[in-house]
Amino acid sequence: MGKKKNPTIINSIKDAAFAPALVVLPTGEFMMGSPDEEIGHYPNESPQHRVNIASFAIGQFPVTRREYSFFLEDSKYKADTGCYCWRGGRLTWCADTDMINPGFEQDDLHPAVCISWDDAMEYVSWLSKKTNLPYRLPTESEWEYAARATTTSSRFWGETPEIACEYANVSDLTRADAHGLEPIPEKLFLCHSGYVYTSPVGKFRANGFGLYDVLGNVWEFVADKWHDSYTGAPSDGSAWLDGGSDKRIIRGASWFNVPRNVRSANRYSIESNVRYSGVGLRVARNVE
DSSP states (O other), rough: OOOOOOOOOOOOEEESTOOOEEEEOOOEEEEEEEOSSSEEEEGOOSSSSEEOOOOOEEEOOBBBBHHHHHHHHHOOOOOOEEEEEETHHHHHHHHOOOSSSOEEEEEESSSOOSHHHHHHHHHHHHHHHHHHHOOOOOHHHHHHHHHHHHOSSBBTTTGGGGGGGGTTTOOOOHHHHTTTOOOTTTTBSSOOOOOOOOOOOOOOOOOSOOSSSSSSSSEEEEEEEEOSSSSTTTTTSSSOOSSOSSSSEEEETTTOOOOOGOSSOOOEEEETTTTTTTTEEOOEEOOO
């Protein structure tokens, strides 16, 4: 398979030095969810349904530690400590961890992690006030539209898990070597990304919309409430906020996720106040 060049970003936005870089996505429509025959399909990805998306802007990368630190310093926001982190070969509650110390080494260009949905909402509210622009979390349908970038395959690079390490920071042989994990295809991508935990944003190839790390590296919050299927889901790109549960949704999977979970359609529920060392955020905003 020949190597693809990264796309050229035509319409990008940088609203302020402290604000994430954005890419303006075109109006379009797509089939959200996955068919029953997709390898790795979960029932909560059904039924597939057509969604119309109005043009909007979304973060070119997940929000970085540097960008999130501007918020913490300027707003004096105090998040609770404690985060689920990777210790002893499993995810466990780590009372001594937070965004500053997630349990592994990071620098300012790594994605901010150990952030709850509640924290993420505080961040986009602050960003809106600082820029006087309508920042928010993407809706779930906007997120999947952005991640797919017009593709219909299970991942934006296709169906081949063996080339994942060109496009995403996932649970792979680099992590297996570090933690003594068996190289089982159902549990690991059989390639080397070079990263055991998070990677700096933008280290892997972009999708067709010029977005980086939409799969792998960190899960990303969306605005919607959790529903266990798409029955009754809106078709206009809006957030689904009626009914369902009080849980929120994360998309895209992370550095510790198995191949089945690193797919454009995969979705997971999370309590709004819970933090994980594999969960961060990507911002969105409306455009005229």
